[in-house]
Amino acid sequence: MMALVPYEPIPALSKLHDSSVxxxxxxxxLHLTQDWSRLGVAAVVWDAAVVLCMYLELGQIELRGKGAIELGAGTGLVGIVAALLGAKVTITDREPAMELLRVxxxxxxxPEQQGAVVVSELTWGEGLERYPAGGYDIILxxxxxxxxxxFxxxxxxxxxxxxxxxxxxLACRIRYDRDVAFLDMLRQSFTVEEVHYEAQRDIHIYKAVKRQSKPEL
Ligand SMILES: C[S@@+](CC[C@H](N)C(=O)[O-])C[C@H]1O[C@@H](n2cnc3c(N)ncnc32)[C@H](O)[C@@H]1O
Incomplete structure (x- = not known):
């Protein structure tokens, strides 16, 4: 919550307080419940999620029949849209976000598509063995x-x-130099390219693919 307030101007904040969008x-x-007062950043839909859904709708990435996982899903909009576009999706965030995600x-x-979605706790870096290594076609x-x-x-x-x-x-609003620093960290093991930019909301979408590890000599 702490990191949120400085980076949005006041008018944009008001819509974050709506109880649904x-x-x-x-x-x-789609009708997403938000709960800013109780859960803060995890409980409102961010512009990056909206732009990523628009990008998924363009169809440049095939979702039908694919296995996807969403990280830091917040309200779950992106994972929900990926499932509606035909993917089997595991939607994840930290424990406090689980209840709202399930709602x-x-x-x-x-109802007939509920089986294509699993909501599951994933705090980055923790308990990763609960998730299959290299087991997803798409990470959102x-x-x-x-x-x-x-990072x-x-x-x-x-x-x-x-x-x-x-x-x-990854759909990102680049707010600080440190956000660029993450992309540089990512480039050490992934090939990263920008595949979309939405100027109105100032959101970049990056596509990253892990480089093949070199065979031992
Ligand atoms: C700015 S919100 C974005 C939420 C949603 N993806 C969206 O765009 O509307 C960042 C999300 O990352 C999650 N998050 C932050 N730190 C995390 C961590 N260490 N492990 C897992 N999720 C984390 C938060 O709970 C929150 O839902």
Missing amino acids: KFHFANHH NVRDNIP GADIVYLVET PALLRTLEHLSSDRTVVL
């Missing part, structure tokens, strides 16, 4: 690069979950 993605009307999945995924993250103290654990998490065929999509 509506969207239309993947031919579905939003229950309210926005049709919206506005998750913002706490410098979490090494976030990178370890991406490295654990990725194979060299996994596509990582």
